[in-house]
Amino acid sequence: MSKRKWMVGAGIHNKRHKPVAIIGGSRLSPEEQSITDTWSAIEYIRTIFPSKERAGRFPPIIFKQQLYALVKNRTDVDREVNTLAESFRIKVFHLGRGDDEVMILITEDFTSFVKKYHGVSNNSTDSNSKYIASPSKDTVISRFLSQVVSTESDISISESVLMKKYGFKDKDLTALVNYGLITLRDAGTWWFSVPAAGQFMKIFLKGKQAALRMIRMTRFKELHLTELKRRKVPPSMKLGILYHAYDLAGSDSIKCIESTSGTLLRIIND
Template identity: 35%
Template sequence: MGDAIPVLAGKKRISPPGVTPRVAACAAPLSEPRPFPRGRGGGRGTSRRAPWSGGAGRSPAPSAPRDAAARPPPGSPPPHGSPEAVEAALREVTALFPRGLFGDALPPLVLRHQLYSLVPDRTAVDRHLNHLRDEGRIRLLHLGFEADALAVVFTEPYVAKALQAVAGKPQAGLVRRFLETAVAACPELSYEQGRMRALGFADADVTQLVAAGVLTVRDAGSWWLAVPGAGRFVKAFVRGRRALLAAIRRSRYKEVALAELGQRRPPAAARLGVTYHLHDLVGAQLVRRIPSASGTLLRLAET
């Protein structure tokens, strides 16, 4: 997965369960709300084992079970660019998300390009994220601060935090119906007015969903799927990125040793954690990792 970015704080692995896909329901209106079922989660693929090719007079070796033949040796990293590698990267960056910073009001948010810092094969990352989205296990969100910056969030915590944000409010029932129909059935980044009406949401309902924070205006008659309270995350994310870039820019030759950066006192604005922000800088190609005799260097991409 490339040079590993050191973890500067303890991490807790998160492996949230999936959700059964309902992509086919997007093509027609849904007549009734559909609850979120629990999915089985992704499994390992299997590959055909090559036949034994011993010479004459030799007995074939005992054949291993097909599943064991396809499985990598215990303790070995997943194959580079494989679905397992993408999911491992997603879990790793998800575990870095500082839940307490936002009062545990937000689901863990990961920027898609942060995964590129761990799995450089961007096509493989995008392909598997689309697969997970179509299965209903994750949602992709457009956060608005960059045209191509997409956030990845596991569906189950997304739904839980969206309902938590409107608990006891007049829109709670409407938000639940939206999550159980449009969000559970359709994996789109945004929703058009015609689609919303086909799903049973009038214009007045959409206005309430925007007020609840589960939709944001994209343009006239179109809305992005959103997570309530995400503005606080975006603000902290942008400030932390700028602070780390400024720290590297002030260094000699506009580069800094990765190990040295981990030992420095982090900038006050890097509230999401230096490691979390480094995955952003490397994945967004704002800095480059340069191998050297003394270890990995981080150099501004503009130099």
């Protein structure tokens, strides 16, 4: 393909497409028709998380802004995410970049990933005992998952609760930090965290920038979804174009527009 054709994109040519409607949902995939609420949106994003990355490296991670792209009312998303967290169907984790920036995991996915990542047996003994003289790695992690994760719905927890309510000692907290399960929020408070989250965010941010570049380099900084899907995905986009497209749409980095020839992705305020 010539440089000019690559820059312009198939179906766009020399004049800008006139959108016929700005849509509320993203309409990036036909499967979106089955989404009726925040939970079904979470399950859908989980299905498009690449299986290669799920093979022990990372759990299927969902970002709240991806849900905004799928569910029309953002207030409903916020409320339903809180309800799902309080019922322990999901676990919400702070990203450390902004107060509203969080990642979401289905609770079963989180616990399964932690056990697999750290090689913890499902038959670890004494996981329900609060006070153990010399806890093993398996025991500390199993206690944390069975006692804390299953009963604490907030995104952070105080040191006093961990020690007084659950019987963890200083050395246990140090171990949990080393295992990537908690990280310091401020004096006396810990964020819940996901092992290998830092590695995942590096991959995610590189892929996000690659997706933005693909759209930004077109003549009018817009590109049809079908054309975007046809293009060779850069090596840095390990999570797939759809995964990043929902993030970009939900975070208002791109606008999804229904044109006469399909869904058009347009850079916003660039």
